[in-house]
Amino acid sequence: MGKLFGTNGVRGFANKDMNAELAMKLGRALGSFLKPGDAVLVGRDTRTSGPMLAAALSAGLQSTGVHVYDAGIVPTPALQYRVKTSKRFAAGAVVTASHNPPEHNGIKFIDPDGTEMRSDKEDAIEAIFFDNKFRDAEWNDIGQLLLEPGVNDAYVEAIEKKVDADAIRRRKLTVVLDTSNGAGSLTAPFLLRRLGVHVVTMNAQVDGTFPGHPSEPTPENIKDIIATVKALNADIGIVQDGDADRCVFIDEKGGFVDGNRTLALMGGYAVQKNKGGLVVTPVSSSGIVEEHVKAKGGRVEYTRVGAPIVARYMMDHQALFGGEENGGLIWPEMQHCRDASMTMAKIIELLATSGKPFSQLLGEVPTATSVKKKLECPNDRKAKALDMFAKAHAGDKVDRTDGVKVYTSEGWVLVRPSGTEPIFRVYAEAKTPEVAESLANKSLAEIKDIIAKAG
Numbered sequence: 001m002g003k004l005f006g007t008n009g010v011r012g013f014a015n016k017d018m019n020a021e022l023a024m025k026l027g028r029a030l031g032s033f034l035k036p037g038d039a040v041l042v043g044r045d046t047r048t049s050g051p052m053l054a055a056a057l058s059a060g061l062q063s064t065g066v067h068v069y070d071a072g073i074v075p076t077p078a079l080q081y082r083v084k085t086s087k088r089f090a091a092g093a094v095v096t097a098s099h100n101p102p103e104h105n106g107i108k109f110i111d112p113d114g115t116e117m118r119s120d121k122e123d124a125i126e127a128i129f130f131d132n133k134f135r136d137a138e139w140n141d142i143g144q145l146l147l148e149p150g151v152n153d154a155y156v157e158a159i160e161k162k163v164d165a166d167a168i169r170r171r172k173l174t175v176v177l178d179t180s181n182g183a184g185s186l187t188a189p190f191l192l193r194r195l196g197v198h199v200v201t202m203n204a205q206v207d208g209t210f211p212g213h214p215s216e217p218t219p220e221n222i223k224d225i226i227a228t229v230k231a232l233n234a235d236i237g238i239v240q241d242g243d244a245d246r247c248v249f250i251d252e253k254g255g256f257v258d259g260n261r262t263l264a265l266m267g268g269y270a271v272q273k274n275k276g277g278l279v280v281t282p283v284s285s286s287g288i289v290e291e292h293v294k295a296k297g298g299r300v301e302y303t304r305v306g307a308p309i310v311a312r313y314m315m316d317h318q319a320l321f322g323g324e325e326n327g328g329l330i331w332p333e334m335q336h337c338r339d340a341s342m343t344m345a346k347i348i349e350l351l352a353t354s355g356k357p358f359s360q361l362l363g364e365v366p367t368a369t370s371v372k373k374k375l376e377c378p379n380d381r382k383a384k385a386l387d388m389f390a391k392a393h394a395g396d397k398v399d400r401t402d403g404v405k406v407y408t409s410e411g412w413v414l415v416r417p418s419g420t421e422p423i424f425r426v427y428a429e430a431k432t433p434e435v436a437e438s439l440a441n442k443s444l445a446e447i448k449d450i451i452a453k454a455g
């Protein structure tokens with residue numbers, strides 16, 4: 001694990017740790033890793049610090065002799081789609097902190113195939129960064145700064161072609177859409193209108209102070225759209241996060257839809273349409289995903305936690321569909337990355353083609369309760385404690401894809417070490433809340449005991 005790049009690139013507080021100097025240095029490091037004359041597509045979300053950081057990043061890239069194409073404000077998946085399809089870019093770079101509060105920002109790099117940059121490449125860029133091994137171009141080889149218009153329009157047109165637009169148009173759905181004052185404001189409302197949907201927007205003006213609501217789409221933060229869906233008798237409510245790679249849904253009765261249920265529903269839809277196929281999700285996802293996908297004729301394989309890991313696995317194993325429970329769903333027919341507008345369009349397609357209300361479709365998905373807890377554990381004891389935990393459950397089915405996952409007769413327990421903090425994350429899932437809670441508490445006590453012995 002690098003010192004600079006986390007799971008979602010480099011993040012920080014705008015103009016404090018994530019400042020112009022850091023952005024420029026990241027640009028110099030990426031540019032020095034690439035070849036002189038290469039091109040990089042740079043885009044950003046709507047944050048107030050975005051123009052400053054994008055300009056600094058671009059200047060750093062240009063100083064190494066790399067050309068910069070500026071896409072302006074774009075959803076992260078729209079930039080990824082342009083990088084993947086145009087073949088002109090050696091990399092992409094997005095200035096975004098996704099769902100984090102407005103005072104934060106970040107920078108993440110994209111590979112030429114449109115997926116998040118591989119970690120071995122990030123490590124190489126990080127080495128250039130920390131060793132100050134930057135390449136400075138001669139005055140007559142400094143990279144150009146050019147505009148890259150039309151990224152959002154091309155993205156919207158591509159999604160329209162990937163779904164059954166005629167079926168959607170016939171249903172005349174009413175959709176309430178909240179784009180969280182983020183980059184999705186420039187794409188999602190127009191996509192829905194092209195699909196013949198009656199779209200009512202909320203927080204769809206671009207505003208980097210995020211005046212509508214806090215940017216993480218939790219049930220508490222999105223009460224307004226819940227009320228609006230009910231008041232308008234809408235068919236569905238949709239909330240995209242700040243950079244429009246993830247989205248959450250409200251059913252027609254105003255019920256917040258848990259991300260595991262969306263994941264299960266869409267996995268089932270994908271394999272049923274295809275008459276079988278592979279769905280990929282991290283080990284932390286609910287068992288209802290596998291249950292539902294199997295019932296619809298498909299199969300599930302598990303990865304470590306992290307959307308880029310899921311996306312790579314899907315590419316390598318020709319998966320049909322995949323994603324995480326946080327609303328980040330991946331559709332290979334579009335691209336191998338989380339994509340909120342593609343997810344939105346596919347769910348609307350399912351509503352239109354099934355003719356059923358959203359709550360009824362969700363009612364066909366099995367249920368379970370998951371409990372998440374934290375437990376302190378010194379970093380130097382984590383590996384041994386995990387081994388001991390796995391050994392103690394040698395009689396059960398144990399999965400060591402990411403931490404230790406134990407399947408018991410009551411449900412399953414997953415113990416994962418945090419990469420950044422001296423803690424274990426403990427997940428427990430069972431068919432009822434009572435059993436899930438007791439399973440979690442039993443496991444916490446067991447692991448506490450093991451940590452003490454691992455010292």
Ligand code: MG
Binds near residue numbers: 098241242243244246
């Ligand atoms: Mg995001």
